[in-house]
Amino acid sequence: MISIPGLAPIVGVLVLLELGAGTVAAAWISDLWSTVGRGFAGTTALICVVILGTELIMLAALPDPSQLLHRHVDAGDYASFVHWSVISTVATAGYAFFSAVGTDPARRVVGAVAFGCGGVAVARAAIVFGPSLGGAGVAVVTFAPAALLGGAVLAGMLLGHWYLIAPDLSFAPLRRAVYLIFSAVALQGASIAVAVALASRPTRIQLITGHNGLAFWLLVVTTGVVATAAVNGLTLYYARIRANQPATAMLYILIITVLMGIVPAHLLAFLTRVGM
Numbered sequence: 001m002i003s004i005p006g007l008a009p010i011v012g013v014l015v016l017l018e019l020g021a022g023t024v025a026a027a028w029i030s031d032l033w034s035t036v037g038r039g040f041a042g043t044t045a046l047i048c049v050v051i052l053g054t055e056l057i058m059l060a061a062l063p064d065p066s067q068l069l070h071r072h073v074d075a076g077d078y079a080s081f082v083h084w085s086v087i088s089t090v091a092t093a094g095y096a097f098f099s100a101v102g103t104d105p106a107r108r109v110v111g112a113v114a115f116g117c118g119g120v121a122v123a124r125a126a127i128v129f130g131p132s133l134g135g136a137g138v139a140v141v142t143f144a145p146a147a148l149l150g151g152a153v154l155a156g157m158l159l160g161h162w163y164l165i166a167p168d169l170s171f172a173p174l175r176r177a178v179y180l181i182f183s184a185v186a187l188q189g190a191s192i193a194v195a196v197a198l199a200s201r202p203t204r205i206q207l208i209t210g211h212n213g214l215a216f217w218l219l220v221v222t223t224g225v226v227a228t229a230a231v232n233g234l235t236l237y238y239a240r241i242r243a244n245q246p247a248t249a250m251l252y253i254l255i256i257t258v259l260m261g262i263v264p265a266h267l268l269a270f271l272t273r274v275g276m
């Protein structure tokens with residue numbers, strides 16, 4: 001039987017992958033539509049290399065996932081997932097390098113490659129762990145919104161700090177980052193609602209009123225979605241009045257609320273086979 005201690009290493013790997021790949025995506029989007037500059041893109045990419053490198057270390061130490069999930073995991077698919085995780089890390093390092101020495105177009109092209117490689121790594125994770133979640137489609141609905149939300153928040157928090165280095169930077173990029181977070185929260189909330197609605201009646205009852213109900217309502221819904229949206233509203237207020245320090249403080253809180261929502265959501269997804 002699947003246990004939470006057994007799932008913890010797998011969920012840890014997935015959350016690190018989502019956070020690294022999602023942050024690269026959010027940073028690249030910011031690099032395209034605003035004037036944050038190569039310094040922000042390169043610094044964010046380097047931080048993502050550390051996150052993805054930590055994921056690779058955890059992957060190297062991870063026991064056979066079949067033993068943890070008590071379900072067969074295809075060795076070829078798993079090897080492909082590991083390979084794409086390595087490729088994503090290398091591509092992100094290339095983004096950081098080109099942010100330092102490349103032209104603006106070259107940096108953005110390499111950033112697009114890093115973005116794409118991260119997306120493929122997340123897709124490969126969905127293929128590997130999909131059978132334990134009810135299918136690859138369910139896994140994509142579980143992993144992709146989490147990656148976008150976690151990445152948007154971490155990139156936003158790093159952008160808030162960037163105003164200490166570039167105090168003359170327009171507040172438009174920070175406001176756009178806040179709007180991206182709102183979009184990601186809406187997508188996360190919608191994916192949870194759809195997943196619960198499509199679940200079988202016994203599973204749905206177990207999830208929302210059974211022994212998993214407290215974690216679902218308190219952490220996944222209230223903390224991960226409602227509180228995140230509320231705190232992000234405060235972030236937008238501070239961004240509009242050009243107060244980057246309190247805005248950054250709100251983004252720190254958002255990191256906490258998002259992780260408090262994503263981690264139990266992934267654990268419950270594996271336990272109940274309801275993707276969220």
